[in-house]
Amino acid sequence: MAKIVVLGAGIAGHVAASHLRRKLNKEHEVVVVSPNSNYQWIPSNIWVGIGRMKPQDILFPLAPLYAKKHIDYKQAKAVSFHPEGDQDQNRPYVMVEYVSEGNKGNKEKVTYDYLINATGPKLNFEATEGLSPGKNKAHSVCTYTHAQEAWNALEGLIEQMKQGKKIKILIGTGHAKSTCQGAAFEYILNVEQELRRHNVRDKAEITWISNEFNLGDFGMDGMLMSYGSNIMKSSEMVGMVFEDRNISWILGAGVNKVEDGVAHYENLDGEQKQESYDFAMLIPSFSGHGFKAYDRTGMDITDKLFRGFMIVDADYTPKPYEEWSVQDWPETYQNPSYPNIFAPGIAFAPPHSISKPRKSKNGTDITPAPPRTGMPSGITAKLVADNIIEMIKQSNKELHHKGSMGNMGAACIASAGFGMTTGSGISITTYPIVPDYQKYPDTHGRKLGKTFGSIGLAGHWLKLALHYAFIYKAKMKPFWWLIPE
Amino acid sequence: MTRRISKYKRFMMMNPIVQFFKFIYLSIKVLLVVAGGHGGTRSA
Ligand SMILES: Cc1cc2nc3c(=O)[nH]c(=O)nc-3n(C[C@H](O)[C@H](O)[C@H](O)COP(=O)(O)OP(=O)(O)OC[C@H]3O[C@@H](n4cnc5c(N)ncnc54)[C@H](O)[C@@H]3O)c2cc1C
Numbered sequence: 001m002a003k004i005v006v007l008g009a010g011i012a013g014h015v016a017a018s019h020l021r022r023k024l025n026k027e028h029e030v031v032v033v034s035p036n037s038n039y040q041w042i043p044s045n046i047w048v049g050i051g052r053m054k055p056q057d058i059l060f061p062l063a064p065l066y067a068k069k070h071i072d073y074k075q076a077k078a079v080s081f082h083p084e085g086d087q088d089q090n091r092p093y094v095m096v097e098y099v100s101e102g103n104k105g106n107k108e109k110v111t112y113d114y115l116i117n118a119t120g121p122k123l124n125f126e127a128t129e130g131l132s133p134g135k136n137k138a139h140s141v142c143t144y145t146h147a148q149e150a151w152n153a154l155e156g157l158i159e160q161m162k163q164g165k166k167i168k169i170l171i172g173t174g175h176a177k178s179t180c181q182g183a184a185f186e187y188i189l190n191v192e193q194e195l196r197r198h199n200v201r202d203k204a205e206i207t208w209i210s211n212e213f214n215l216g217d218f219g220m221d222g223m224l225m226s227y228g229s230n231i232m233k234s235s236e237m238v239g240m241v242f243e244d245r246n247i248s249w250i251l252g253a254g255v256n257k258v259e260d261g262v263a264h265y266e267n268l269d270g271e272q273k274q275e276s277y278d279f280a281m282l283i284p285s286f287s288g289h290g291f292k293a294y295d296r297t298g299m300d301i302t303d304k305l306f307r308g309f310m311i312v313d314a315d316y317t318p319k320p321y322e323e324w325s326v327q328d329w330p331e332t333y334q335n336p337s338y339p340n341i342f343a344p345g346i347a348f349a350p351p352h353s354i355s356k357p358r359k360s361k362n363g364t365d366i367t368p369a370p371p372r373t374g375m376p377s378g379i380t381a382k383l384v385a386d387n388i389i390e391m392i393k394q395s396n397k398e399l400h401h402k403g404s405m406g407n408m409g410a411a412c413i414a415s416a417g418f419g420m421t422t423g424s425g426i427s428i429t430t431y432p433i434v435p436d437y438q439k440y441p442d443t444h445g446r447k448l449g450k451t452f453g454s455i456g457l458a459g460h461w462l463k464l465a466l467h468y469a470f471i472y473k474a475k476m477k478p479f480w481w482l483i484p485e
Numbered sequence: 486m487t488r489r490i491s492k493y494k495r496f497m498m499m500n501p502i503v504q505f506f507k508f509i510y511l512s513i514k515v516l517l518v519v520a521g522g523h524g525g526t527r528s529a
Contacts, residue, residue, distance in 0.1 A: 402525035409518040456498035458507035
């Protein structure tokens with residue numbers, strides 16, 4: 001009998017737990033530890049942030065589902081890792097702290113045979129002075145509560161615009177090393193469309209601010225893609241959409257301070273500049289959770305497990321951009337020091353960024369961090385679950401299930417406006433996610449055809465269909481596993 | 486505002502009938518990328 005502990009019930013943790021439970025018989029224990037009592041379908045936060053969906057539409061409580069599916073659930077957060085146990089406990093364990101009413105603050109040693117760290121990112125608002133959701137007129141859509149607050153603020157402004165007030169809107173990244181440009185891109189287009197729907201578009205000046213060097217970089221070094229019968233750069237496609245929607249842009253901007261209605265940033269020329277706004281949505285930088293790890297004697301071994309995020313089978317040797325290759329990227333998400341620990345989704349430490357790193361004239365790093373979107377998060381979680389199942393069933397040491405982001409495609413359906421007949425979506429697929437410049441030297445590291453873009457109403461329908469399909473899947477309704485990650 | 490998407494293109498992008506077929510095409514295309522599989526990069 002094996003005990004598998006999954007930390008986190010986001011896309012990666014929930015996918016891993018549900019596949020483990022489906023494929024392992026009941027003598028094996030699957031335990032999920034996660035502080036948020038709800039599962040949330042994060043991509044639809046964009047629609048909460050424009051008031052077209054309510055938080056209830058994108059979440060459901062985890063406890064009843066897990067009880068029904070025989071998954072043990074602890075509403076708690078991991079605080080420290082003890083992969084060798086300690087003087088009193090022979091088995092490896094994670095120290096968790098309960099957050100639920102009733103036993104809040106209580107700690108427990110949760111022992112395991114296999115550990116999946118799927119704790120995703122810490123939303124590191126503190127890394128940017130003054131950036132905090134709902135403060136200084138700057139918002140976030142990274143959680144459903146943040147997105148609801150953003151909508152409350154925007155709704156108030158729309159009312160003022162209806163009375164004739166002119167406003168400035170700033171949307172993009174809130175740190176020199178933020179990632180998730182895609183989410184901010186979706187949000188700016190959705191906000192723009194909502195302002196048109198409310199007949200106040202002429203009252204707003206909308207600006208995109210980003211740490212990307214080019215538009216459409218998305219932390220993935222941009223893309224060369226098929227677009228209809230043409231081949232287009234993602235920068236051209238995004239430029240076309242922004243110009244068409246009258247959205248201006250500021251690039252290479254490392255936002256370093258936010259004051260009431262003013263974002264301060266450094267650009268690649270080393271200039272300190274500022275941009276005023278009445279409403280902002282700025283994606284914070286993502287970081288690891290600052291977990292500590294200890295060996296059996298209590299000695300600090302955090303360096304063996306973490307470099308910000310969790311160390312896995314990546315090649316972390318520092319090297320210049322020109323020498324980066326897809327082989328640097330992990331394949332199994334297994335920690336090299338403790339082979340029974342894995343980290344799929346955003347929880348693993350990437351070897352480096354995907355976009356070309358750039359520094360300002362003052363030496364400030366202004367480079368998007370690499371995104372790990374929903375699809376790779378789900379795929380990596382499933383392959384980790386499959387490897388653990390093989391390890392349990394066949395006492396396998398060798399891991400057969402592999403999935404490098406350098407040999408994996410991703411679909412990103414970016415909402416560009418909500419509405420069954422008026423909505424729009426920008427559908428982008430990319431293969432591979434990490435460009436393979438050796439394999440595809442003439443097409444910017446990507447396979448054309450599998451890397452394509454398309455704009456239109458169908459994109460909105462697709463995004464909406466995915467919303468319902470993935471919530472169905474997450475609820476583990478009949479045949480849920482037939483829906484791919 | 487700079488018009489970058491022609492009236493014809495916009496019509497095609499927003500026409501529900503055209504987009505219905507596009508929806509089916511995109512669903513299949515996305516599924517193919519997903520079902521296209523994934524693997525390692527290190528073994529020769
Ligand atoms: C606004 C927005 C829109 C997005 N849109 C898209 C999109 O359209 N398509 C797409 O593919 N991707 C999208 N993404 C990215 C996608 O949401 C992420 O790739 C995905 O959520 C990552 O999954 P994860 O499980 O690694 O992390 P998360 O989903 O962040 O899950 C982490 C989990 O760990 C838990 N946790 C945190 N701390 C602890 C702790 N100490 N102990 C235990 N558990 C802990 C959290 O509560 C959570 O349950 C979007 C992201 C954002 C923010």
